[in-house]
Amino acid sequence: MNINKLAKKIHLNALDKGFWDNRMAYTDTIIPRSFGDQIADFHSEISEAWEEYRNGHAIGEIYFDNGKPEGIPVELADTIIRILDTCAQYGINIEEVIKIKMKYNEKREYKHGGKLA
Numbered sequence: 001m002n003i004n005k006l007a008k009k010i011h012l013n014a015l016d017k018g019f020w021d022n023r024m025a026y027t028d029t030i031i032p033r034s035f036g037d038q039i040a041d042f043h044s045e046i047s048e049a050w051e052e053y054r055n056g057h058a059i060g061e062i063y064f065d066n067g068k069p070e071g072i073p074v075e076l077a078d079t080i081i082r083i084l085d086t087c088a089q090y091g092i093n094i095e096e097v098i099k100i101k102m103k104y105n106e107k108r109e110y111k112h113g114g115k116l117a
Helices: 003-016 035-054 072-089 094-106
Strands: 021-023 030-032 063-065 068-070
Touching (some): 003 094, 035 072
Antiparallel strands (some): 063 068
């Protein structure tokens, strides 16, 4: 399966599970999720990976809490899932964009010409 097909599969599941429907408080009004909401969710998943690390979990560790997979790899996967979901929602050919960016990065200087970290 290529990345775009995976993104579409992820997006169809997110639609089916209601992740693109926001209900306004105290009403039945449904408003679509904004791009800003999606960006905030990416950050949230990354923060959850950081919290797993701060709680002493090994970087490659996957554990289960009442059958639910947890751990840094799971939170990183959640981040990728949310990003691919957003790409599918907006029709972004992420596989092609990754190839373009990788080709560009191959030509960049070591540490982009002098960055310290």
